[in-house]
Amino acid sequence: MNFIVQLTYLLAAVLFILGLKAMSSPKTARKGIIWAGVGMVLATLVTFVHPAVHGFTNYLLIIIAIAVAGALAWWSGRRVAMTEMPQMVALYNGMGGGAAAAIAGVEMLRALRTAPADFRAQAEALAADANISMAAAEAALRAEGVASASIAGGLGADVAILAILGALIGTVAFSGSLVAWAKLDGRMKRNSLVPAQQLVNIVIFALAVIFGIMTFFTDSIAVVVIFFALGLLFGVFVAVPIGGADMPVIISLFNALTGLAVAFEGYAIGNPAMIIAGTVVGAAGTLLTQLMAKAMNRPITNVLFAGWGATEGASSEGPEGEMQDISAEDAGIMMAYAERVVIVPGYGMAVAQAQHKIWELVELLQDRGVDVKFAIHPVAGRMPGHMNVLLAEAGVPYDMIYDMEDINEDFAATDIAVVIGANDVVNPAARDDPSSPIYGMPILNVDAAENVLVIKRGRGAGFSGVENALFFGENTRMVFGDGQKVAGSMVQAVKGL
Amino acid sequence: MAIEGFVAIYIFMLAAFAGFEVISRVPVILHTPLMSGSNFVHGIVVVGAMVVLGHAESVAEQVVGFIAVVLAAGNAVGGYVVTERMLEMFKSKDEQKKGAE
Numbered sequence: 338m339n340f341i342v343q344l345t346y347l348l349a350a351v352l353f354i355l356g357l358k359a360m361s362s363p364k365t366a367r368k369g370i371i372w373a374g375v376g377m378v379l380a381t382l383v384t385f386v387h388p389a390v391h392g393f394t395n396y397l398l399i400i401i402a403i404a405v406a407g408a409l410a411w412w413s414g415r416r417v418a419m420t421e422m423p424q425m426v427a428l429y430n431g432m433g434g435g436a437a438a439a440i441a442g443v444e445m446l447r448a449l450r451t452a453p454a455d456f457r458a459q460a461e462a463l464a465a466d467a468n469i470s471m472a473a474a475e476a477a478l479r480a481e482g483v484a485s486a487s488i489a490g491g492l493g494a495d496v497a498i499l500a501i502l503g504a505l506i507g508t509v510a511f512s513g514s515l516v517a518w519a520k521l522d523g524r525m526k527r528n529s530l531v532p533a534q535q536l537v538n539i540v541i542f543a544l545a546v547i548f549g550i551m552t553f554f555t556d557s558i559a560v561v562v563i564f565f566a567l568g569l570l571f572g573v574f575v576a577v578p579i580g581g582a583d584m585p586v587i588i589s590l591f592n593a594l595t596g597l598a599v600a601f602e603g604y605a606i607g608n609p610a611m612i613i614a615g616t617v618v619g620a621a622g623t624l625l626t627q628l629m630a631k632a633m634n635r636p637i638t639n640v641l642f643a644g645w646g647a648t649e650g651a652s653s654e655g656p657e658g659e660m661q662d663i664s665a666e667d668a669g670i671m672m673a674y675a676e677r678v679v680i681v682p683g684y685g686m687a688v689a690q691a692q693h694k695i696w697e698l699v700e701l702l703q704d705r706g707v708d709v710k711f712a713i714h715p716v717a718g719r720m721p722g723h724m725n726v727l728l729a730e731a732g733v734p735y736d737m738i739y740d741m742e743d744i745n746e747d748f749a750a751t752d753i754a755v756v757i758g759a760n761d762v763v764n765p766a767a768r769d770d771p772s773s774p775i776y777g778m779p780i781l782n783v784d785a786a787e788n789v790l791v792i793k794r795g796r797g798a799g800f801s802g803v804e805n806a807l808f809f810g811e812n813t814r815m816v817f818g819d820g821q822k823v824a825g826s827m828v829q830a831v832k833g834l
Numbered sequence: 835m836a837i838e839g840f841v842a843i844y845i846f847m848l849a850a851f852a853g854f855e856v857i858s859r860v861p862v863i864l865h866t867p868l869m870s871g872s873n874f875v876h877g878i879v880v881v882g883a884m885v886v887l888g889h890a891e892s893v894a895e896q897v898v899g900f901i902a903v904v905l906a907a908g909n910a911v912g913g914y915v916v917t918e919r920m921l922e923m924f925k926s927k928d929e930q931k932k933g934a935e
Contacts, residue, residue, distance in 0.1 A: 346881070353875045354852055360871045360921070361860035367921045370871055374914050377877060381910075384881045390888025398896060399884050402903035407911040414915030425916050426870050429877075433909035436879045439902035443886040446895045495839060511905075592873050599879045600849075604842050606882055612842065613849045614878040620853025621872050625865060715862050722865035729923035740862050 338386055345383040346610035352376030353614045357621065363735050380610055419730045420687045423720050424521035427588045430595055431514025437598035438507030438565065441500045444605055445552070445561050448491025452556065456486045486556045494553075496605045501549050501564075503601030508568030509575065510595045516576035517588050530577055541571045575641070583640045585720035586629045590637070593622025629721050660796065663814035668790050669698070669827030673834055675752035675788075677708045679744065681781055682728065684718050685758020685794065689820030692731035695757065698824055699733070701831045711737055712744045712754075714762035714781055745782050754786035756807075758793070758820055764805045775803055789813040792823050867924075870917040877910025 352372045359369030381403075384390065390399075410429070417425050456478070464474035489497040519525040531537050545567035552564045579587050596618025603611025630637045663671075672678055680699070686692055699709045711728060718724040725738055739747075748754060756763050763783040766773040783789055784807050791808055793815060807813060816823050860868055883906040887899030 349878070353878070354856065357853075357856045357868070357871060357875065360868050361856060361864060363861070363864060363924045366864060366867060366924055367918075370874070370914065370917045370921055373871065373875055374918075377874070377880075377910055377914070380878060380881050381884070384884045384888075387881075387885055387888065389885050392888070392890075395888050395890055395896070395899075398900050399887055399903055402887070402900050403880070403884075403907045406904040406907035410908040410910075410912035411915055414912045414919070417916070419920075422866070422870070422916055422920065425912065426866075426873050429909050429912035429916070430873045432905040432912070433873070433876050433879050436883050436902045436906035436909060439898050439905060440879070440882050440886050442898045443890060443895050443902065446892065446898060447890075450892055450895075589869055592869055592876075596872065596876045599876045599882070600846065602879070602882055606885055608882050608885065609845065611878055611882050612845050614875050616846050616849035617853035617856070618872045618876045620850040621857040622853075622869070624854055624857045625869055625872075628865070713863070715865075718866075720866045720869065722863050722867065722869075725863035726866055726920045726923065729920075735863060735924055738863060 339388050342383050342387050345379050349376035349380035350610050350613040424518045427514045427518040430592050431511045434507045434510030434595040437602045438504045440602045441504035444500050445488050448488045452491030453486040487554050489553045497553055499601040500605040501552050503598045505549055505568050506594050507598035509572035510591045512569040512572030513576040514591045516573055528578055538574050545571050586640050589626040593619050596622055660808050660815050665816050665823045665826035666830040668816050669830035673831045677751050678753045679710050679712050679751045681712050681756045681759050683759025686820050687727045691820030691824045694821055694824035696731045696733050698828050710739055712739050712781055714741055748782045748785040751786040753788045754783045756791045763807055792816045867920040874913030874917050877913050880906035880910045
């Protein structure tokens with residue numbers, strides 16, 4: 338039976354890797370998730386006949402847990418709106434980290450239950466063999482360091498180390514992801530818990546490491562409980578100060594960490610499928626985190642250890658000039674007579690639920706022979722690629738959507754660039770003004786277009802709190818109003834021609 | 835089945851290379867679905883959770899093991915549903931026309 342179990346795990350691991358590979362191209366992506374899904378179902382089913390699984394109560398508990406949690410997750414995943422996807426990824430990721438930590442918890446409980454008896458049995462055997470007293474035999478065993486009534490003794494040193502590391506990473510990913518979810522979902526607004534938070538974080542981390550080491554040697558459940566609590570606390574303290582703009586990077590980082598925790602616990606319980614899948618996710622997630630941080634020009638250390646606040650206020654000079662308004666109808670007509678239009682959507686468009694109206698407008702423009710493209714900044718939306726998903730939901734085919742590198746050259750030959758609900762990603766200060774907090778971030782060179790239309794709810798600054806010189810430009814016209822209503826008026830204006 | 839130390843290190847290393855390779859050529863438009871997809875893949879933790887709950891022999895082990903399976907199943911199922919929903923939308927112009935006909 339074990340042979341079939343192991344063979345299925347191998348098959349699942351292959352399906353996961355092939356699935357992730359397929360998911361990295363738009364043409365095959367949908368196949369990819371299905372392959373990975375098949376792998377998961379096979380691995381789960383075959384685990385019911387795993388040789389280590391026994392006992393009626395245990396089987397019953399497994400089935401109840403999977404049925405209840407699976408149904409709840411299915412229901413919540415189906416009903417959530419596309420704009421809320423990032424926090425759902427954070428939530429499910431946190432659950433994975435928590436599961437890895439809980440696995441370590443069970444193994445530690447088991448070690449604490451069995452280790453003292455094992456140790457006594459060994460000591461008794463030695464005492465009988467060498468004809469020495471029990472105390473002497475115990476001392477001899479301890480001196481050899483082969484076994485003692487501790488977690489390390491019960492699990493073996495290598496397993497104990499990886500189980501403890503996995504538990505620490507898993508608990509941090511669990512509570513940190515939950516905080517990320519709460520913040521993105523608007524349930525938590527605060528950005529600090531205590532004064533001198535950096536210092537407190539370091540202290541909590543140091544304590545967690547100390548208790549992790551103590552867990553290795555301990556035979557007391559209290560030490561283990563404190564160790565887990567410190568891990569959870571550290572996750573909360575790390576995630577709370579992270580600003581909204583940096584959240585995607587953190588979620589990606591926690592995702593990679595959970596993968597690592599799963600791999601470590603896979604070693605601890607001798608499960609190669611967990612080792613392979615966890616490591617693949619750990620490596621892929623780390624790379625993805627770096628790609629995101631690079632796209633935002635925010636080194637990962639800055640994301641973790643500093644807020645925007647550090648540089649804020651450096652650039653106090655506002656841009657000169659006046660913003661010039663234009664009505665939505667006039668803007669629509671302007672677009673109808675243009676040859677080349679590039680639309681730059683931002684998260685504001687998704688918040689206003691304007692993507693469907695925009696797509697309707699684009700279809701009308703295309704019927705009139707206007708060449709329309711969508712330009713997407715790597716960090717538009719809440720995560721890299723999030724905006725593509727939102728546009729795809731509205732029905733925009735992916736071959737109309739262009740990445741920053743592919744379209745930045747084209748702006749000079751564009752009649753009208755339409756910025757809707759985006760701000761920092763089109764701010765020329767990031768290119769021109771070294772004193773700006775967002776200086777160095779790659780931007781879409783919208784200001785190179787002949788005309789710029791900016792659809793914006795109000796006159797305020799962007800997500801980062803930085804004023805945008807683009808809005809004051811000679812060739813820029815501002816269309817103020819709710820994105821969906823503005824797009825609706827534009828559609829009417831174009832239809833009326 | 836115990837995995838010997840060095841064999842485990844080989845597995846770690848090769849799997850890490852596979853992870854880097856798989857991601858390195860991914861277009862930006864798929865970053866979010868891919869993060870979600872990799873989030874689903876570490877849902878494999880559910881098999882580990884099932885094994886530890888399956889060999890639990892005290893009430894405390896059963897309680898913690900139960901929590902492990904609940905969390906892991908949430909990760910796997912939720913991860914699949916949101917990834918599938920995101921990827922469902924990736925259609926090219928041709929596919930959309932086919933769907934409309």
